[in-house]
Amino acid sequence: MTPFDALSTPLARRLRDGLDRICTVMRADQWGVAEESGLNPTQAHVLTFVAGRGATGMRVRSIADHLGVAQPTATDSIGALVRKGLLTKVADPEDARAVAIRVTPAGHDVVRGLGLAITSAERALETLSMKEQSTLLGLVIKTIRALQQAGAIPPQRLCVSCRYFRAYVHDDEDIPHHCALVDAPFGGRHLRLDCPEHEQAEPEALDAAWKVFDRGADDLPMST
Amino acid sequence: MTPFDALSTPLARRLRDGLDRICTVMRADQWGVAEESGLNPTQAHVLTFVAGRGATGMRVRSIADHLGVAQPTATDSIGALVRKGLLTKVADPEDARAVAIRVTPAGHDVVRGLGLAITSAERALETLSMKEQSTLLGLVIKTIRALQQAGAIPPQRLCVSCRYFRAYVHDDEDIPHHCALVDAPFGGRHLRLDCPEHEQAEPEALDAAWKVFDRGADDLPMST
DNA sequence: ACAAAATAAATAGGAGTCCTATTTATTAAA
DNA sequence: TTTAATAAATAGGACTCCTATTTATTTTGT
Secondary structure (H helix, E strand, O other): OOOOOOOOOOOOHHHHHHHHOOOHHHHHHHHOOOOOOOOHHHHHHHHHHHHOOOOOOOOOHHHHHHHHHOHHHHHHHHHHHHHHOEEEEEEOOOOOOOEEEEEHHHHHHHHHHHHHOOOOOHHHHOOOOHHHHHHHHHHHHHHHHHHHHHOOOOOOOOHEEEEEEEEEOOOOOOOOOEEOOOOOEEEEHHHOOOOOOOOOOOHHHHHHHHHHHHHHHHHHHOOO | OHHHHHOOOHHHHHHHHHHHHHHHHHHHHHHHHHHHHHOOOHHHHHHHHHHHHHOOOEEEEHHHHHOOOHHHHHHHHHHHHHHHHOOOEEEEOOOOOOOOHHHHHHHHHHHHHHHHHOOOOHHHHOOHHHHHOOOOOOHHEEEEEHHOOOOOOOOOOOOOHHEEEEEEOOOOOOOOEHHHHHHOOHHHOOOOEEEOOOOOHHHHHHHHHHHHHHHHHOOOOOOO
């Protein structure tokens, strides 16, 4: 039918390479943003991660896993942040081998500053239509799920893997989902990738939820 | 209607953060792949970039721009690759200030090896349906265009910006586009992000092509 | 033609990433 | 309890990545 099927690189490969291009920009963006706070991208990443989760203190290991780097690398970056007074390390009461890493007040200030920046990647994504953005979000979430299932990244706090999530339970196609925690309907464009209120659903429930989500997103009839 | 519109982070921001998660995996992937060849991700990136374009020799500046790093950083990495015998630097005949950087035969061998690896990101993308992958490709391309227009990345050799590209000229919805260079129809799933045969279209033609592409991808009638 | 401005790349200098391998504690298991 | 597994730190080394500056050329404006 067309010679392209045979000749071109596999679709998934091209997709990966395309995402890689976007990643390049994001790295460069991050230097710009982080630098204003006297940090580099890795430090900024560590700091915001701990700020987002570590009210009670994070372990070195989970920080390393989240960043996708070796544990000594995380130790390095945490050290740099401790030196700058943005993180503290205290003994973990539950395990004498471990440390609990927390953000200092100064650290929280920096995190706030980092959050204000709008990067060129974000601006580029804003040029897509709402519908496109929301489609893209769905596809990104599915990709993250696959990565999670493959063990390539630690579990994320996704709406779709939450016990309070109910996929496609409303007729309104604009906001077909429901969050049982706040007891409100919402739509694909509202799906979160890292919800603080997330509570992991049971495996069977999770499977079922994903199935509904998969079916719904692809080719749902346009009404009811 | 739903409290989520008011409460949640902007869609583009969540999208960026989601892509960021995928980037993290890709960085980690790249360590694994590159390391087998005795390289690190940056070196692998430089090497494949030069191999893909630099038959006649690349400038330090374009390599730096492609990687999104400062020029001295590119000098560093090029130096590491020259030391390893994978790149060579020769005086540029057109400009005595510049150098032409080329891949050595040993370098080409390494590039071949790098290309064989299948990363976990690629595998994750393969779990999406063909339709989803091809939708995602379209959205990635649009995002790259926006980044290009904002000057955040140098021009890519995209089908859609090529003078041989004809968007939506065929009735067959599976392969609606046409490449005038090879004179064959092809579909969204075949779109390239870095085609060696690419020739930049004139600005007005480009605008027109993008317009057709934009309209087509979003909500084209299902037949004819 | 010629000083001034712009450009190509290298250098200097320094903080910090990132790795593997190993060591030091502590906790869990056989 | 030995033995294993785990949490984190250390050691050591190659390189990334930055800003600022320097050294050559080219390009421009007069």
